Amino acid sequence: VYFHKLGTPPSEDKKIFFHDTVKEYWHDAAVTEDGKYVVFYRSIYNQNEVYFKRVGSDEPLIPITTSFDAQYSVDIIEGKILIRTDKDAPLYKVYITDIEKPDQQYWREFIPEDSNDMLQYIAGIAGHVYAVYQHNAYTRVKIFTLEGKYLRELSFPTIGTANLTGYWFQPDVWVKFSSCTYPSTIYRYDFGNDSLILYRKYPVEIDVSNFTTEQVWYKSKDGTPISMFLVHHKDLKKDGNNPTLLTAYGGFNISITPRFSTSKVVWLEAGGMVAIPNLRGGGEYGQEWHKAGMLEKKQNVFDDFIAAAEWLIDNGYTNPDKLAISGGSNGGLLVGAATVQRPELFKVVDCAVPLLDMIRYHKFGYANVWAEEYGSSDNPEQFKYLYRYSPYHNVINGVKYPAMIITGSENDARVDPLHARKMVARLQEANPHGEPILLLVQKASGHHGGTTLSVRIEQQAQTLAFLMQQLGMNAPE
Structure with a gap:
């Protein structure tokens, strides 16, 4: 500093x-x-x-x-x-x-640990302490005095994700709220009347009133209950034929909460549904949830994701020919591992800026810092489990893998694009006459895009077009 x-x-x-x-x-x-x-x-x-x-x-x-x-x-x-x-x-x-x-x-002790909900942060605003929790991966807020007295809970329009900002010595409490089918909206919280007053609604030329978000629970391979958000048309039919985008992260104590996404709405408008499971390794349910999906327990994350796909199929939402999976960075590792472990479950895969060679990942850029999460092949014991799930090392000749688009970024200091290049080459070698395996390396991008809005839109459009084409979907008019 x-x-x-x-x-x-x-x-x-x-x-x-x-x-x-x-x-x-x-x-x-x-x-x-x-x-x-x-x-x-x-x-x-x-x-x-x-x-x-x-x-x-x-x-x-x-x-x-x-x-x-x-x-x-x-x-x-x-x-x-x-x-x-x-x-x-x-x-x-x-x-x-x-x-x-x-x-x-x-x-x-000022606020004790909750028995179920994770305390994300506290904010001192307008003379009160706002405690922001994650309850089943969506936001709840409790209000306290500086003396520690609990006053009330703040109510939201639906289950979603909220962020509170403001100043201790100023009267305004600002609340930014969104959900999968609720575009980002800014409210001012009126403490005296316990109400949210609309301040700004971001202009979105999309009618989301026909879509809904529900939360379901399913069991992973070892019986652990996993929560999942399903976003779809209100009139969805469980005929096993809905084009479905299954996307997750599962790592680094990062929480995946319900937020509005225009690209996801494009998918919905094209007749698809979106499934977002909260896998172990993430931060949705606290540090123990995170630890249950890191180091030698990383396979739990892949099992949770695969179980989500199986649940969607078994419960009549989709079938393997209508199931796309998507993930980036650690999520790219996730979909890469799921693909080589259960290739028959998926029709098409979006694998963005991924870690795929888990034996040598720590030797490039500053990826060595991720050893706290994954382990390192320099450690003989950690080498064993890394090799067991490393996607690149588990590609098998002759196996029919789903269509894939694997992307990388030339300026990515976190995940070297060599992972994308190596994996594409290995998959094409394993099944040269199989489904298309595409490589897209952006020359002017970093790990999280790091480029212009127009280029990011182009990247999203290319990926969505490939996924939709593989599932037989038509782009919305």
């Missing part, structure tokens, strides 16, 4: 928060709303340490936590430090202490 004084050249910036030897650490800093303090974070993977100091002070940083034993986030409000953490609380809890007593021995 560098300190830059406005009006001075960058050459005069001072490096104020760093580590001399561990280059994998992430460093961050944030000034509190009242402008009195700076909070410093040093993180690696899902653990961090936190310091603070008064703005303008030359005194050493004051530690809040330095043990790298859990994940911590800090808010400083009116002389109080609020600490959200998963220390001994996989679904997170909140402690509070006085600014003069930051040491952990003085921390007092």
